Amino acid sequence: xxxxxxxxxxxxxxxxxxxxxxELLPALLGGAEDAAAMALTLFCIxxxxxxxxxxxxxxxxxxxxxxxLKPLTKKIFKTENDEACENIAMNMSCNLLGIGGxxxxxxxxxxxxxxxxKNEFAQKLxxxxxxxxxxxxxxxxxxxxxxxxxxxxxxxFLPSLICTAIxxxxxxxxxxxxxxxxxxxxxxxxxxxxxVKLKFKGHGSK
Amino acid sequence: MTALIIxxxxxxxxxxxxxxxVKIYDEFSKGVGEAVKFTVSLLPCLAAIFMMCAIFEASRxxxxxxxxxxxxxxxxxxxxELTKLVLIKPFSGSGSLAYLNEIIAAHGADSYxxxxxxxxxxxxxxxxxxxxxxxxxxxxxxxxxxxxxxxIATLVSTVFACLLCRIM
Numbered sequence: 499x500x501x502x503x504x505x506x507x508x509x510x511x512x513x514x515x516x517x518x519x520x521e522l523l524p525a526l527l528g529g530a531e532d533a534a535a536m537a538l539t540l541f542c543i544x545x546x547x548x549x550x551x552x553x554x555x556x557x558x559x560x561x562x563x564x565x566x567l568k569p570l571t572k573k574i575f576k577t578e579n580d581e582a583c584e585n586i587a588m589n590m591s592c593n594l595l596g597i598g599g600x601x602x603x604x605x606x607x608x609x610x611x612x613x614x615x616k617n618e619f620a621q622k623l624x625x626x627x628x629x630x631x632x633x634x635x636x637x638x639x640x641x642x643x644x645x646x647x648x649x650x651x652x653x654x655f656l657p658s659l660i661c662t663a664i665x666x667x668x669x670x671x672x673x674x675x676x677x678x679x680x681x682x683x684x685x686x687x688x689x690x691x692x693x694v695k696l697k698f699k700g701h702g703s704k
Numbered sequence: 705m706t707a708l709i710i711x712x713x714x715x716x717x718x719x720x721x722x723x724x725x726v727k728i729y730d731e732f733s734k735g736v737g738e739a740v741k742f743t744v745s746l747l748p749c750l751a752a753i754f755m756m757c758a759i760f761e762a763s764r765x766x767x768x769x770x771x772x773x774x775x776x777x778x779x780x781x782x783x784x785e786l787t788k789l790v791l792i793k794p795f796s797g798s799g800s801l802a803y804l805n806e807i808i809a810a811h812g813a814d815s816y817x818x819x820x821x822x823x824x825x826x827x828x829x830x831x832x833x834x835x836x837x838x839x840x841x842x843x844x845x846x847x848x849x850x851x852x853x854x855x856i857a858t859l860v861s862t863v864f865a866c867l868l869c870r871i872m
Contacts, residue, residue, distance in 0.1 A: 510759045511763070513763035514759055517763060518763075521762045522759065522762070525761070525762035529754040529755035529756070529757060529759070530751050532754045533747065533754040533755070534747075536754065537743055537746065545736045548735040548742070550713075550717055550732070550735065551735060552735025553732055556726050557717070557720050557723075557724040559717055559721065595709055596709070597709070597710065603739070606837065610841065621838075625834065625838050625839070625850050626853055628834060628838070629831045629854040630828075630854055631826075631828055631829040633826075636825075636827070638826070639804075639823075639826040642804070642805070642822070643818070643822060646809070646818075648814050649814055650814070653872075656872060657823045658823050658826045658827050661861040661864050662827040662861070664857075664861045665858055668857035668861065669854050669857035670853075673854075676849040677849065
C-alpha cells in the first residue's frame with residue numbers, strides 16, 4: 499500500500515504542478531471532506547450492524563450459525579481459532595445474503611482474531627474472498643436499473659452470479675499460486691494447496 | 705423477496721437474544737460503541753486514500769490513464785464507455801456508483817452498455833478501500849500479492865461480464 503500510495507501521489511503532484519497548480523489544495527481538502535462524509539456514512543452502517551452483531555454474539559446466535567459452517571471454515575482457513583471461525587462464518591453468510599454492510603465488521607473481527615495466531619494466510623485469504631465479491635444478489639444494481647425504467651431489471655442476475663463466481667474463483671486460485679511461488683524451491687503448482695502453510699519469515703516489515 | 709431478508713435477520717436475532725435473557729439495550733449500545741471506535745480507527749486511512757484519489761483525478765492523470773487503457777480494454781472486449789468505471793471501482797464505491805448512474809442515464813437502462821456496466825459493478829468490490837479497512841489495525845502490510853490477485857481476478861470477471869451480456 500505504501501508503494502502504491504507513494505507512486506500515485508508523487509506522479510499526481512508533479513502532473514498537477516504542470517497542469518493546474520492552484521487546484522492542489524482544494525483537491526486535498528475535498529478529498530479529506532469526502533473521507534469525513536464517508537466515515538459518517540460508514541459509522542451509520544456499522545452502528546446498525548455492529549449493534550446487531552454484538553447481540554448475536556452475546557446470545558450465542560452466531561455460535562449456532564457458525565457451527566454449521568465450522569468444519570468448512572476450519573479446513574479452508576487452516577485455523578483452530580473458534581472465535582475467528584465464528585466471525586468468518588457470519589461474514590460469509592452476510593455476504594451471500596447481500597448484506598455487505600454487516601459483512602465488513604465480522605471480517606475485521608475475524609482478522610483481528612487471526613492476528614493472535616499470526617495466521618497471515620487466513621487473513622489474506624479472507625481478504626481475497628471478500629474483495630472479489632461473493633454476493634448472490636446484486637440488490638443495489640437491480641434497484642438502480644428498476645428506478646431507471648428498465649423493462650427487466652432482474653435479467654442481469656444470472657450474468658452477475660456467474661461473474662462473481664468467476665472472480666472469486668480466479669482470485670483464490672491466483673492468490674494460492676502467488677503464495678506458492680514464494681518458497682526457495684519451485685514445486686509444481688498442481689498441489690498448490692498443500693504448500694501454503696509456509697512460514698512468513700521476515701514479512702513483518704512495512 | 706430480498707426486502708424480507710433484513711427484517712427476518714433482525715427479528716431472528718432480537719427474539720433469540722430476548723429468549724436467552726440477554727440485556728438487549730446494553731449489548732446493542734455496546735456494539736454501537738465498538739462501531740464508534742472502529743470508524744475512528746478507519747479515518748486516517750480513509751482520509752489519506754481519498755486525498756490521493758482527489759489529486760489523482762485533479763491532475764488529469766486518471767483521464768490520461770483512461771485514454772491509454774481504453775484500446776487495451778477494447779482488445780479484451782470491454783467497451784470503451786466502461787474503461788473509467790472499471791478503473792474507478794477498486795478505489796471508490798461512491799464515485800463508481802455516481803458514474804454508473806451517468807452511464808445508465810446516457811445509454812438507457814436496457815442497453816448493452818448499461819447492462820454490462822451493472823454486471824461489472826455488481827460483481828466487483830472496492831478493493832483498495834477493503835484492504836485499508838481490513839488491515840487498518842494490523843502491522844502486516846505485505847499486501848501486494850493478495851491485491852494483485854484480486855485485481856487480476858476482477859479484470860477476468862469484467863471480460864466475462866462483457867461477454868455474457870452479449871449472449872444472455
